[in-house]
Amino acid sequence: MFQLFDYSLAYQTIGFVFLVAFFVGMAKTGVHGISLLAVPLLAVIFGGKASSGLMLPMLVVADLFAVKYYHRHANWSYLVKLFPSAIVGVLIGTWLGNIVDDEIFRVIMSVIIFVSLGIMLWMEKADKKSVPDYLWFAILMGLVGGVSTMIGNLAGPIMGLYLLSMRLPKNEYIGTAAWFFLVINVFKVPFHIYSWQSIDSNSLLLNLISLPFIAIGAVCGVYIVKRIPDRQYRWFVIGMTAIAAILMNI
Template identity: 65%
Template sequence: MTIFDLPASAWLLLTSAAFLIGMAKTGVHGAGMAAVPLLALAFGGKASSGIALPMLIMADIFAVAYYHRHANWGLLLKLFPWAAGGVIIGTAMGTFIDDQQFRFLMGIIIFISLGIMLWMERGNKERVPNSLAFTASMGLLGGFTTMVGNLAGPVMALYLLSSRLPKNEYIGTAAWFFMVVNVFKVPFHIWGWHTITTESFLLNLSTLPLIAVGALCGIWIVKRIAERFYRIFVIATTAVAAVLMVL
């Protein structure tokens, strides 16, 4: 299937999702959450995860190319092993999870994450909790949610915002995390779930120009948001995305 074979409604949903994914990867994180239900509506829940993954990786490349110098590798090296475990668990469980029930559950998890973010903002917490349990739970949950629904954005927002990272370091760390984890997921989608095929990948390539435009728009928007407002902006866009997921 190519973009020219799609019905007009599916074409509109796919291209809109591609633009939003590009924006999300360069700083407008709630936009990526909004792209998930659009793709699910066009292709179905499980199939849409395979459609989304190569698009996410293409957008990750733009984000890493622009923000690669700002990553906090201390945080990343702590998270990667746990995230890999979460991906494996998600792969094993994904076959048995109902799309609608999982999407509703993810919306609830996102709202809980937002509550914790707001609590930490009001409490003026300066550092992420210094415990292996917190890092392990965030890594496992991030890996699981990104494998099953490409919905790890709020989980990583919770972890990285609680780390009190500056704006560019926050974006750079998230960019590297998702590029590494998304590439790690590819074999599971190809040989485990069979949701990435040659035809679906060619369809992904046709959306690259819109991903690029979205990435540039995301950079433009983030540059115009003051440091002190950026954290509020991330929380607000994540909240909107959570409402979309529940609905």
Template identity: 75%
Template sequence: MLELFGYSLSYTSVALLFLVAFFIGMAKTGVHGISMFAVPLLALIFGGKASSGVMLPMLILADLFAVKYYHRHANWHYLIKLFPSAALGVLIGTWLGNVIDDQVFRTVMSVIIFASLAIMLWMEKGDKESIPDYLWFALLMGLLGGITTMIGNLAGSVMALYLLSMRLPKNEYIGTAAWFFLAINVFKVPFHIFSWQSIDLNSFMLSFISLPFIAIGAWSGIHIVKRIQEKHYRWLVIGMTGVASILMLI
């Protein structure tokens, strides 16, 4: 066993922690879906709510790498629409996290993502020039994104559905998502500290020591995405979103 910042962790647990950090780095720089393995792995080590507190600083560190590389590609037209309702979603998610069973929440969200994914696939076969750039749609996706990112860090699939529906090119998709998650993850920090009490100095330091593995993952993600063609990347995201929604039911 290793004693790290007040945590007694086995060597296997430490290895899994660093593997999670690597996955998060890859996911934030464009290898969408790989982070779906991070949430259950970290929960296996620390438990549900505690793992979300360990993961949040890791996500923010990875967001910084993504923003640094893709910041010029962000589409602020969509971000401005998403931020207000996403902030409200974080507030709702903070409350829900104290009153709802985690598995019930994951089941409901899985159904919502499946339904949204079905709609998006239907759109793929329709008029590809038609973009559902409606304010109500952005507000709904922002709200769901805020709720899901607060409870279980599950907003990746929701944002993937929205940004793919806007038919953003590969780099613009990654850059817009990077700015969205950096802003909303920083916004979440006080709620984790003061409401859920899932982040303290010890948990933060445990997250921080994973920085080298986040960096390696981010570097790997950038180079992998460069080799994926635009049309193939879009279907990669769609496929991984479907897998993620299935894993939520497990």
């Protein structure tokens, strides 16, 4: 048994936490979708809201790795369209998080992920002229992304849907997503601390000992992405989203 302040965790549980940290690092440097495999795992161990707070500092650290490596590739013209509605979405998510239980949330997010996957597949077949590069589409994606990232750190498919719809090249896709999530995840921290009280000294210490695994995951993510051509990378993101959608319903 591993004792950490108020946590008394089996070594197997600690191993799962480290695995989650590794997945988070990989996800933020390009292996998008794999972090969704970690969300249900952490929720089973710590519960929905607590797991969301525990994962958030891991995400912020991994976001810093991603921004450090891909910051030059960000497309800010898309980011400025997303941020205002995403902030509103975080505020709505904070309120919803206090009235929606884990089971209802799981069903809602499963539906969102499956719908996102369906639209991703449709966009691959659609003519480029049909890409919805409109302000209303960015506002909608930002709002839904803000709500889902606050409740369960599950905005990856939403941003994947939006950025893939914009037909961004691989590195530009990763760099733009990296900046979006860094800004929004840092914005979420005070709400987790003061409203949900899901981040405290215990969870932060557990985050601290997970840092090496986030770093290893980030390096592995960069290595993997470098070896995937742009076209195959788009299908890789879609495939990982599909796997996550299936696992959310197991």
